[in-house]
Amino acid sequence: MELIDKKQEILNFTLPSSPSEDKPYTRVLLQLFGYAGHGKSAFVNSCFYTLRTEEYQMHANTGSSDNIITTDRKAYKLTDTITIVDNRGFGKMGKNEEVIAYAQLGHFLPLDKKVEWTEDFVQIMSQVEDSDLTPNYTDFLVPIFVYSMKIQMPKEQVEEVQKFFMNCRDMTGVFPIVVLTNKLKKCGNNLEEAFRNAGAEVVIAIENYTSEDHIKTRGRCADIQEVICNALKDVQFRLEQPRDPMEERLKRKKILLKFAYESVVEELKSKAKEHEYERLKALADKSWFKRFPYGK
Ligand SMILES: Nc1nc2c(ncn2[C@@H]2O[C@H](COP(=O)(O)OP(=O)(O)O)[C@@H](O)[C@H]2O)c(=O)[nH]1
Ligand SMILES: [Mg+2]
Numbered sequence: 197m198e199l200i201d202k203k204q205e206i207l208n209f210t211l212p213s214s215p216s217e218d219k220p221y222t223r224v225l226l227q228l229f230g231y232a233g234h235g236k237s238a239f240v241n242s243c244f245y246t247l248r249t250e251e252y253q254m255h256a257n258t259g260s261s262d263n264i265i266t267t268d269r270k271a272y273k274l275t276d277t278i279t280i281v282d283n284r285g286f287g288k289m290g291k292n293e294e295v296i297a298y299a300q301l302g303h304f305l306p307l308d309k310k311v312e313w314t315e316d317f318v319q320i321m322s323q324v325e326d327s328d329l330t331p332n333y334t335d336f337l338v339p340i341f342v343y344s345m346k347i348q349m350p351k352e353q354v355e356e357v358q359k360f361f362m363n364c365r366d367m368t369g370v371f372p373i374v375v376l377t378n379k380l381k382k383c384g385n386n387l388e389e390a391f392r393n394a395g396a397e398v399v400i401a402i403e404n405y406t407s408e409d410h411i412k413t414r415g416r417c418a419d420i421q422e423v424i425c426n427a428l429k430d431v432q433f434r435l436e437q438p439r440d441p442m443e444e445r446l447k448r449k450k451i452l453l454k455f456a457y458e459s460v461v462e463e464l465k466s467k468a469k470e471h472e473y474e475r476l477k478a479l480a481d482k483s484w485f486k487r488f489p490y491g492k
Contacts, residue, residue: 202421203247209277209428211336212435219333219441224278225271226427227301229360230342231353232285235377238404239342240272240282243424245405246417247274252410256282269300271307278424284311292320295456297360299324301339302367302448303332321456324449333441336434338427339364339372341391345382345401349390358394363455365395367448370430375423376401398426 211221228236237256245252255272270282283300286293299305304324341361343349349357364372374391379401388399402419405412460480468476 202418202425206247206278206421206424206428207275209275211277211431221336221431221435222277222334223336224427224431225303225335225337226274226278226280226424227337227339228280228282228342229297229301229339229372230285234285234342234344234347235375235404236282236285236342238406239340239375239377239402239420240280242402242405242420243274243280244272245410245412246420252405252407254407258406269305269307269309269311274424278428281307292459294360295320295452295459298363298367298452298455301337301364302445302452303327303335303337304449304452324452331445333445336431337368338370338430339368340375340423340427341372341396342375342377343387343391344378345376345387346378348383348385349387354390354394357391361395363451367451369434369444371395371397373397373423373426373430374399377404379403379419400426 209224211224214220228239230236235258237258240256241252241254241258244255256270268282269284272280272282274280281300284296286297296305296311299320300311304327305311306323306327341357341364361372364370374396376387376391376399380403382401388401391399400419400423402423403416405416461477464476464480465473
């Protein structure tokens with residue numbers, strides 16, 4: 197009865213309350229990332245459907261038209277302990293998108309609010325600063341990267357994904373769990389190998405449940421539950437190590453600020469005239485480090 201056990205394991209999973217720790221983990225946040233249209237929202241719905249006995253429901257809206265693409269950073273409470281976050285997906289990972297992705301990953305942008313794809317750094321960073329008012333130390337962040345097997349990964353994405361994975365590890369202490377969707381429409385290339393080469397430790401192929409096709413089968417449920425169980429294994433592993441929640445958050449913030457700084461410089465490089473670049477960069481550095489003293 198392994199499948200039933202896995203389901204029960206997920207439903208019953210609680211975080212130990214340790215009286216010696218003043219900020220123990222109280223929630224597991226499964227943080228979904230990936231390019232738009234690869235099945236993040238469908239994965240949210242699939243998780244609910246496999247864990248509950250109710251009919252298939254669209255908790256998260258799926259689809260590819262503009263009005264359905266997820267723009268909120270929306271949180272869905274899967275169990276009392278586990279919440280799944282459908283982060284705003286990225287289109288083409290430009291520098292700004294990268295900063296926003298890391299701000300979501302590091303949990304510096306609020307849940308259930310629209311994530312603006314803004315060109316304006318001051319606006320992004322001021323949202324990040326706002327998060328200091330109610331800093332979160334009690335969520336355990338597990339990044340999950342969703343990619344569709346229908347799609348051939350373009351060469352330029354391989355490097356992008358590799359970099360994102362390393363940064364996920366540095367920010368959260370966990371390599372993203374890779375969820376390959378559209379298992380039944382797999383195209384020729386070996387995505388699993390590509391993701392393993394990018395550093396992924398766990399790669400799981402699934403077929404999402406959708407409004408068109410949600411016949412519950414054993415294997416389909418088992419694959420989806422396997423993803424959640426692996427996230428819980430990451431939590432258990434982490435709980436065995438000593439931790440300093442404040443230090444961890446600060447580390448995440450420093451990494452984020454480093455990215456933000458790099459994108460400011462990159463933008464300047466692309467816009468400033470060559471002979472002006474050094475002078476303008478020195479000015480930008482001065483104001484940046486005045487504002488964010490530990491940003492480098
Ligand atoms: N058949 C099938 N369709 C899927 C699968 N995953 C996602 N889809 C469909 O692909 C489209 C985009 O998925 P969505 O979850 O909105 O992608 P998101 O932008 O990453 O949130 C939707 O129409 C989904 O129903 C899958 O595993 N199998
Ligand atoms: Mg979506």
